[in-house]
Amino acid sequence: xxxxxxxxxxxxxxxxxxxxxxxxxxxxxxxxxxxxxxxxxxxxxxxxxxxxxxxxxxxxxxxxxxxxxxxxxxxxxxxxxxxxxxxxxxxxxxxxxxxxxxxxxxxxxxxxxxxxxxxxxxxxxxxxxxxxxxxxxxxxxxxxxxxxxxxxxxxxxxxxxxxxxxxxxxxxxxxxxxxxxxxxxxxxxxxxxxxxxxxxxxxxxxxxxxxxxxxxxxxxxxxxxxxxxxxxxxxxxxxxxxxxxxxxxxxxxxxxxxxxxxxxxxxxxxxxxxxxxxxxxxxxxxxxxxxxxxxxxxxxxxxxxxxxxxxx
Amino acid sequence: xxxxxxxxxxxxxxxxxxxxxxxxxxxxxxxxxxxxxxxxxxxxxxxxxxxxxxxxxxxxxxxxxxxxxxxxxxxxxxxxxxxxxxxxxxxxxxxxxxxxxxxxxxxxxxxxxxxxxxxxxxxxxxxxxxxxxxxxxxxxxxxxxxxxxxxxxxxxxxxxxxxxxxxxxxxxxxxxxxxxxxxxxxxxxxxxxxxxxxxxxxxxxxxxxxxxxxxxxxxxxxxxxxxxxxxxxxxxxxxxxxxxxxxxxxxxxxxxxxxxxxxxxxxxxxxxxxxxxxxxxxxxxxxxxxxxxxxxxxxxxxxxxxxxxxxx
Numbered sequence: 058x059x060x061x062x063x064x065x066x067x068x069x070x071x072x073x074x075x076x077x078x079x080x081x082x083x084x085x086x087x088x089x090x091x092x093x094x095x096x097x098x099x100x101x102x103x104x105x106x107x108x109x110x111x112x113x114x115x116x117x118x119x120x121x122x123x124x125x126x127x128x129x130x131x132x133x134x135x136x137x138x139x140x141x142x143x144x145x146x147x148x149x150x151x152x153x154x155x156x157x158x159x160x161x162x163x164x165x166x167x168x169x170x171x172x173x174x175x176x177x178x179x180x181x182x183x184x185x186x187x188x189x190x191x192x193x194x195x196x197x198x199x200x201x202x203x204x205x206x207x208x209x210x211x212x213x214x215x216x217x218x219x220x221x222x223x224x225x226x227x228x229x230x231x232x233x234x235x236x237x238x239x240x241x242x243x244x245x246x247x248x249x250x251x252x253x254x255x256x257x258x259x260x261x262x263x264x265x266x267x268x269x270x271x272x273x274x275x276x277x278x279x280x281x282x283x284x285x286x287x288x289x290x291x292x293x294x295x296x297x298x299x300x301x302x303x304x305x306x307x308x309x310x311x312x313x314x315x316x317x318x319x320x321x322x323x324x325x326x327x328x329x330x331x332x333x334x335x336x337x338x339x340x341x342x343x344x345x346x347x348x349x350x351x352x353x354x355x356x357x358x359x360x361x362x363x364x365x366x367x368x369x
Numbered sequence: 370x371x372x373x374x375x376x377x378x379x380x381x382x383x384x385x386x387x388x389x390x391x392x393x394x395x396x397x398x399x400x401x402x403x404x405x406x407x408x409x410x411x412x413x414x415x416x417x418x419x420x421x422x423x424x425x426x427x428x429x430x431x432x433x434x435x436x437x438x439x440x441x442x443x444x445x446x447x448x449x450x451x452x453x454x455x456x457x458x459x460x461x462x463x464x465x466x467x468x469x470x471x472x473x474x475x476x477x478x479x480x481x482x483x484x485x486x487x488x489x490x491x492x493x494x495x496x497x498x499x500x501x502x503x504x505x506x507x508x509x510x511x512x513x514x515x516x517x518x519x520x521x522x523x524x525x526x527x528x529x530x531x532x533x534x535x536x537x538x539x540x541x542x543x544x545x546x547x548x549x550x551x552x553x554x555x556x557x558x559x560x561x562x563x564x565x566x567x568x569x570x571x572x573x574x575x576x577x578x579x580x581x582x583x584x585x586x587x588x589x590x591x592x593x594x595x596x597x598x599x600x601x602x603x604x605x606x607x608x609x610x611x612x613x614x615x616x617x618x619x620x621x622x623x624x625x626x627x628x629x630x631x632x633x634x635x636x637x638x639x640x641x642x643x644x645x646x647x648x649x650x651x652x653x654x655x656x657x658x659x660x661x662x663x664x665x666x667x668x669x670x671x672x673x674x675x676x677x678x679x680x681x
């Protein structure tokens with residue numbers, strides 16, 4: 058089974074306007090819609106779209122649980138959340154202009170998770186997760202979820218022997234790298250920060266970090282990505298598409314990447330699919346829509362150059 | 370009694386952010402709050418703050434009525450709304466940056482009012498309104514509320530013999546002016562459009578329109594206003610204040626103006642109070658907050674020049 062962990066889920070409220078919003082004018086909303094939010098839930102959505110069985114874990118608030126459940130049911134996302142009483146899952150407002158690219162993301166902070174629920178998650182992992190499972194933690198933790206909490210979570214996961222992927226940032230990324238999880242996806246700035254060497258050559262940096270991470274992906278935005286695995290370094294060039302919004306493109310990549318690994322496809326195939334999905338997402342205005350058909354066409358345009366990792 | 374009519378009320382959802390929102394970054398929401406929205410409800414709020422008895426009329430949706438009622442109770446606004454089943458009162462999102470001035474208003478369109486409810490409003494007016502009452506229609510009508518509907522509404526109101534004020538725009542303002550209601554508040558562009566003469570001298574335009582409107586106020590934003598009444602033209606200069614947001618300043622003016630008339634204060638006093646309230650509102654970031662104490666201080670700085678209306 059694949060589990061995604063969203064420590065700070067959201068309900069995305071999408072506000073569509075005609076043009077870029079401005080002060081001192083009436084920016085009429087032409088349409089609103091809702092989506093689940095938080096990177097882990099988006100990853101679950103991609104897995105479900107690929108028909109890969111998965112279950113979303115994480116902390117949600119009791120007050121608006123029906124609304125979140127309704128959205129998840131529409132997206133065929135199975136879940137087993139821990140519920141915090143008397144609080145609401147945060148809303149993340151996304152303003153999308155129909156006539157320009159890029160969206161404005163306005164997330165609420167989210168609630169503090171109780172000690173009892175932090176403990177309950179560890180118990181849940183010990184009970185559910187087996188060495189054959191894959192677990193992906195994606196998205197930033199909520200306020201009050203400390204680095205120490207995150208370390209206990211990683212230890213508990215790694216103790217089960219499962220595959221652990223982490224799409225997180227800042228100190229949490231640093232910790233995930235230090236603990237040698239199976240998959241991380243830093244960007245160029247992040248990998249240099251991880252090595253505490255801002256001037257490092259990118260390929261050199263990847264080769265150094267690849268020693269401790271089984272699947273290391275470095276995302277370069279529209280320029281594609283690098284992936285280091287099993288003594289090989291891959292340079293992936295993404296197809297050029299008309300950008301509507303790159304928000305959520307990373308989640309599409311992660312979802313498709315994990316789906317490909319779960320299906321035991323060859324790595325070059327996995328990378329092509331992930332890059333195609335991510336490029337398809339960029340063509341859509343919201344944070345999670347991509348098309349499997351578009352992705353299949355786009356992945357034909359993905360170029361992969363393979364190098365030995367030990368060159369330097 | 371004073372009645373306000375809000376044809377398209379809203380629940381204002383205020384989203385406070387640290388800095389001006391930007392695409393492609395995380396604009397963290399630091400606080401959210403709710404207010405009633407729609408100009409008529411803001412006018413009611415001002416009347417209530419002045420201790421002037423009033424009742425808010427209009428069309429609201431059943432789905433979120435409890436939330437709206439809760440907000441109105443907090444603001445001590447009495448109401449007798451007509452309810453549309455199976456729809457929600459629209460939300461108007463207001464993005465307020467803590468470190469800059471001006472807000473981003475993003476209103477939803479609102480629901481279509483049924484014929485039955487349009488009729489019910491006319492019946493309600495015939496039953497409630499007496500010649501001694503004042504009625505203020507403020508804010509744009511909802512989708513599907515036609516100019517013909519508005520004309521029937523005005524006729525029904527005028528037939529009662531009550532004072533009729535209209536803070537509306539576009540064709541609705543044109544109609545209100547044509548029907549010679551007791552109070553309108555166009556801005557400089559609007560009064561020229563009303564006279565179909567873009568090149569008219571402003572004072573000439575006011576003198577012409579004053580023949581058919583008992584209390585004609587022309588707002589000039591931070592430059593103050595004109596008021597024409599009973600053969601006199603007043604030029605009101607507003608105090609200069611540090612602007613946080615001018616949204617809702619007009620509603621403060623209207624509320625304080627109507628409150629003053631209801632209390633039968635001398636017109637120069639009414640204009641000073643209305644201008645003071647409006648200036649106080651400008652110093653606050655949201656759409657309706659002003660302070661009676663601030664307004665009292667500011668009204669001492671308001672200057673009024675009185676001229677005969679028949680000079681030209």
